[in-house]
Amino acid sequence: MQRFSKEFYCRDVLDVAPEMLGQRLVRRYSNGLVEKYIVTEVEAYRGCEDLACHASKGKTARTEIMYSEGGRAYVYLIYGMHWMLNVVTGDKNHPQAVLIRAVKGCYGPGRLTRRLRIDKSFYGEDFTTSQRIWFEPTGRTPAIKAGPRIGVDYAGEYWASIPWRFWADID
DNA sequence: TCAGTGATTAGG
DNA sequence: CTAATCACTGAG
Numbered sequence A: 001m002q003r004f005s006k007e008f009y010c011r012d013v014l015d016v017a018p019e020m021l022g023q024r025l026v027r028r029y030s031n032g033l034v035e036k037y038i039v040t041e042v043e044a045y046r047g048c049e050d051l052a053c054h055a056s057k058g059k060t061a062r063t064e065i066m067y068s069e070g071g072r073a074y075v076y077l078i079y080g081m082h083w084m085l086n087v088v089t090g091d092k093n094h095p096q097a098v099l100i101r102a103v104k105g106c107y108g109p110g111r112l113t114r115r116l117r118i119d120k121s122f123y124g125e126d127f128t129t130s131q132r133i134w135f136e137p138t139g140r141t142p143a144i145k146a147g148p149r150i151g152v153d154y155a156g157e158y159w160a161s162i163p164w165r166f167w168a169d170i171d
Numbered sequence B: 001t002c003a004g005t006g007a008t009t010a011g012g
Numbered sequence C: 001c002t003a004a005t006c007a008c009t010g011a012g
Helices: A013-019 A109-116 A157-161
Strands: A024-028 A034-046 A073-078 A082-088 A096-103 A133-136 A145-147 A165-167
Touching: A013 A034, A013 A096, A082 A109, A096 A109, A096 A165
Parallel strands: none
Antiparallel strands: A024 A034, A024 A133, A034 A096, A034 A165, A073 A082, A082 A096, A145 A165
């Protein structure tokens, strides 16, 4: 099965995020074991004007990767214990990312990274060339639902209520 | 409901 | 250096 190429990721995050639902996340461990998961829930974070997006506070060592071309991983630690896995999208200097919140059988962004053993070493990982994590098209086009993003009340009512969380009910 | 946990960030 | 913040989770 072919993985998604650069072109898939180098588009607006609001186009990419919903299209990732129903697609396959593949993780290959150092011992050769390969696990495959279907993406079921994501969130879009879009540019410096989006007050819920980390890039709204400007370019820092942590957010730098979001300013690169789409197709790389933005990984960071939250609340001192949970790694968050994001997919950078869009053109260079258009900081955007898709937070992977859930896959079939594993719900919650922190649980997901714990199960897949994703940590800081995945920061900047290139999904188009990586041998340990990537995404593949499945051909599925599930019905998509949308609602407010989780845990971003600090961004103010407008950005906290905008429906940029997307999910699909996949058995 | 609420504490745990530590990297990251701005500020002195 | 200090202190605040935080795209979450699990226990009760």
